[in-house]
Amino acid sequence: MNHSSPENKQGQTEQQFLEAYDVSQFERPSVTVDMLIFTVADEEEQNYRKLSAKSLNILLVKRGDHPFIGQWALPGGFVSPNESLEEAAKRELRTETNIDNIYLEQLYTWGEVDRDPRTRVISTSYMALVNSEALEVVAGDDAAEAEWFQIEDKWLRETKTATPDGSITEKWFELRLQHEEVELTATIKVTKTVAGRIIREHREIVEANQIAFDHAQIIQYALERLRNKIEYTDIAFALMPELFTLTELQQVYEVILGKELLAAAFRRKVADKVIETNQFRKHAGHRPSKYFRFNPEWMDQA
Missing domain, CATH: 1.10.10.10 (Winged helix-like DNA-binding domain superfamily/Winged helix DNA-binding domain)
Incomplete structure (x- = not known):
């Protein structure tokens, strides 16, 4: 019986293939991680639109360098070749905001070709719901500031069009983030296409004010997921x-x-x-x- 390694069409064993492998034959995109850290906090001022004296907040960092210098973004950064995605997420969160030892759940991977002006960047987002009173947030690394922003989203309008094998539904949402005198806004359009048994969903930012990259649509998606999770998890x-x-x-x-x-x-x-x-x-x-x-x-x- 022959126990030798099987060969490919070029007559190479796996070891020979790996030794000869040219890592530069495929252009490699950069990989980043972004973290969505939510909390429920007591409001400093009672807002008449609120259901209670509490509000939903998200942690954002002010960018200290290009691109989007001076704008607000999710904590995050590039993944090193020698660490896992989760290790990178925890490291970036710790170095940018001083938050450590929290449970992060993978949310979604974002891979639009032009989502980062520097280069081709694929980002995996992570989400957590935490007790902010137990955390001391301090900006560090390339973050100029790190602050909790009160978050509100509002459904604006919806259109639904019938197609021969299904429908196309377009929904517009307004995202509003507030920290003291700083107010960030964005409009996100979500298009849901139903064709037979195939359902596709596409998000795009119609406009964004002082929210970096595509982070407005990531936040809106995370809000949907958070609301879904609260119904059936702990x-x-x-x-x-x-x-x-x-x-x-x-x-x-x-x-x-x-x-x-x-x-x-x-x-x-x-x-x-x-x-x-x-x-x-x-x-x-x-x-x-x-x-x-x-x-x-x-x-x-x-």
């Missing part, structure tokens, strides 16, 4: 203390989802995710509220 509990009231938990859901929820329906929805305790929060002039804690075994019951 991601919201990353923001909660060990003991919390159902009203406090509902507030967090409302801020992330951007809508008010009926208390009775919300309580039914989260019933499996929480465990009732025999402890109460005392309110002056109100009935005491019962404390709950997260049920770590809720997934086993699903």
